[in-house]
Amino acid sequence: MDDFSDKWREEDGLLLLNGVRGLGPITLRRLLERFRGDPLSLLKASKRDLLQVRGVGKGVVDSIENAVNSDWLKKEKGKIKKHGVDFITNADFPPLLRELYDCPVGLYVLGALPPGPYVSIVGTRMPSNYGKRMGREIAFDLAQRGFCIVSGMARGIDAEAHRGALDAKGKTIAFLGSGLDVIYPPEHIDLYRKISESGAVLSEFPFGRKADRRTFPMRNRLVSGISNGVVVVESAASGGSLITARLAADQGRMVFALPGRVDQQSASGCNQLIRDGATLIRNANDVIEEIEPTLTEIENSGGNSRMQENLPSQKETVESISGIESKLLKAFREGDHFSLEELC
Template sequence: MAPSVPDNSGSGSNTDHDADVHATLAMSLIPGIGPRLHATLLERFETADNVLNQPAATLQTVNGVGKQLAERITIGIHRAAATEMLARCVDLGVKLRRKHTPGYPTGLNAVDDAPGILYVRGTFEPRDELAVGIVGSRRCTSYGRRQAERMAGSLVRAGFTIISGLARGIDGAAHRGALNAGGRTIAVMATGVKEIYPPEHADLAIDITRSGAVVSEFPLDQKPRPGLFPQRNRIISGMSLGVIVVEATRNSGALYTARHAMEQGREVFAVPGQVDSLASAGCHDLIREGATLIRNVEDVLAELGPLSQPTQSAEATTVHDPREMSLNPQEKEVLNLITTSPVHVDEVLRTTKLDMSRVLSTLTVLEMKRFIRRLPGNMLVRNV
């Protein structure tokens, strides 16, 4: 049995599942309804509840629904299974997040074959929208492990969340690198969130739920099966702005994640290894095919460029440097008064309601952190 995980799953109680969540969960438990057919059915009938209430003859008019599947949808036993699953989720502190509703990862909403529902242990936070995936070989070298930990640590210090698959090797190193740097990380499982795999990462999974989340599209008790690992990789890339591949042979499963990222319009990065290293042959092939060769976090930031920072309001603010996510409210307020065009310090002082001494000290801090620089004539400009 997997170790118990504290419920730090954020806003909302474990009992706030409405009828749509229940029906969506019931649909997901029906054998034969995968993510694409799930989306097709919802497009046709609008809600999961409507799908479950359709007569078999009507369901068979949907491309991909045969007689046997139509009968499975209509018999109704999956509603009872969903009720039982919901009760277990409550007991285990597992949240359910439905596609196109608050709490579901925004980037994943745009993926055609995204899961209709996610099981979540831990929390999603708005800042997790600025995320980078790090994947690679299970049988990595010490070089690969060091690079994954180094890259993950640098990225969380720059304001990113790290997403990976909790697998042995590079995935585990990426998660640990993020946690050791005091950052957030999300593990996307190819099993149910109750069945931590590999078992030696059970403690790591608990640590991740305290600073992020363990996530799966599969039911709680789903055991590991080979075909599920490539399937889950589209979620890693879908939740990420870009994916970094650290050590991958030519037949590595990490290359599936890179392919998904390309299809989803995400950036693909590869860390080079020694030119004759079979462990990095897949990375070198990606670079030849157009993936960005990266040496450090600065290379990643240069490719991602200005980003949109999620806020509690309907509007988002432009983040020129993801490190801005780590600034306190006063530092953010002052920084937002300085643009990429020079502005006089007196103009900054006139615009803000903060005390002059606090503004001047904050400007010094921002300059030391290299968010801004001073120009002749008491002018200030934002670094980009």
Template sequence: MPNDLIYFLILASIEGLGCRGAHRLLDFFQTPSAIFSASMGDLIQQGISEPVAQSLLSVRKRTQAEAELAKCQQNHIQILTFHDDAYPQILKQIYDPPVLLFVKGDLTCLNMPSIAIVGSRRATPYGINAAEKLARELAQRGLTICSGLARGIDSAAHRGALEVQGKTVAVLGSGLDYIYPRENRKMAQQIEQSGCVVSEFPMGTSPTPQNFPIRNRIISGLSLGVCLVEAAEFSGSLITARLALEQGREVLAVPGNITSKNSFGPNLWIKQGAKLVQNWQDIVEELPRPIKEQVLSSSKTSSDAPEPSLFSEVLTGAEKCVLELLRDDEASHVDHLLERSRLSSSELLSTLSELEMKDKIKQLPGKNFVRKV
């Protein structure tokens, strides 16, 4: 197997070969070792250019692959090849599946029923709230949440799953040693504990812009459906939705305010036939029947015996007052709340703290607050 891993690492690293070229060689020669035992003429007969064939057989490429394998072992990174049993079966169905995947975390997540939640990096409080809520409620019911660890909607989707100790998969547009954005390093570590972080890019690969459309096909490819939450006209998440459609996946969208530029993508997709999503049930309804029945069955069981809340749901007069001032689609600054609520500064801060503990509101950066949906 170590030799096969080396061969797969070489195949994945050859410029000009690509996933489809590598799969063409694997289909013809059957095993990686047979590819590297073939003559230059045999490789060229399979449509491989002479420079690519020379690169495949070069000693330098093997040395680089051996160094890459050593780095992965040192960093506890697992390498899944296309021939491995643990390679996600649903990903094999797409037109150009990666020859290999670098994975950190729980491999089993990659073969669990998954929903992708993607959207704008510049998300509004409404979008953050919606993504977190959907991810939280789907993860509670046993579905894995897949996204790209980007700022905005992606981070909200991962966070929602993590809040309920659910499974979530983060697909990177860089090497696993280069977490981007940097502020999500802690989140990536949390994901490794309850899910996994995945990339087809070798270690040391920086998050260059051209990598993200490439990784988007993996996000949609790992998922039964893609749910779009906020995307401007030229958002990269629209690429993910289009790829999902091409891959035969369900495309769903959360509708948005028609005056917001972030609503362009979801509203357009809904107009073109995507399923309009208002709650987790709307997503589950579109899943294959056995999975849908399993999710709905577990949901019914859990709803029969709701968990008691740590905090009383009875709200004080001050809490009701502040809650009525907050919206779920627009953040309010603490100074604005101080002026409108007519509470003292200490009373307001205490009330906001209580509402956060009761899971009624969420604090955003800059002392801004929004009502949770």
């Protein structure tokens, strides 16, 4: 590939690699490890050298070469400047996010990423009035106590969590399953603006990338991965929030669930999580009581050592989840693409 080391910085190389379609975070990290973490060496490598890395096929190599030889990087940097966005890399990530084995190499950030501690609040897109109230209340109380509220800006519980933090004049961040210029759902444009002013809106996806069935679980792993704990407010037994909860357990994060009526579909997922070992909570104080003792140790260790004790191993967690969840996890980790028919 072309010798461009005199023109590009390391951050440019990471930005370009992050935008290569079909190159998942796990495979990209394998490539970087092969070239001692230097993205410019990777981009200058021969096809033969790239193909020696596990998980790298001709399609990925061709995509990398096409990206290098195109004006994509110049255009993307122009969009970053136009939208007032930063592209941050691993060194600027919060410690818990940085430790993920499938951590992205970079994130687009609109706003200012607040310091932790972080608590994620997730749930159904079609909550009951009780679920809306509890999601907003728990977020409000946690934000007042200094926790940054994390969610995905989706309809329902996600939006209520963000609004609760904003009501408390606290900090909140949203991870999107699309590029930062593709606001989804579109009716949340005002919420998007308020979140970026109070905290930050983040995405690992380049500008123009639309949300789809693959990007949402990728987004969810960051919602859980950055956090000290994940609260599921309401979720059906097959809800996407359960994927976030399983990811949280996989990552060694605390998982909390608000119980609901046994005959209520939107509570069945939370009740299932509690049955399977999630911590039952009634309010924000229950969350704080569990998380606070871990914060000093996490800060001192730069990681998440205490939370990983007595939790299932990654292999056990992945094997315990449902077939569709397992397919989704494998898809985004390896960079595979599945049609909706294959996933359903």
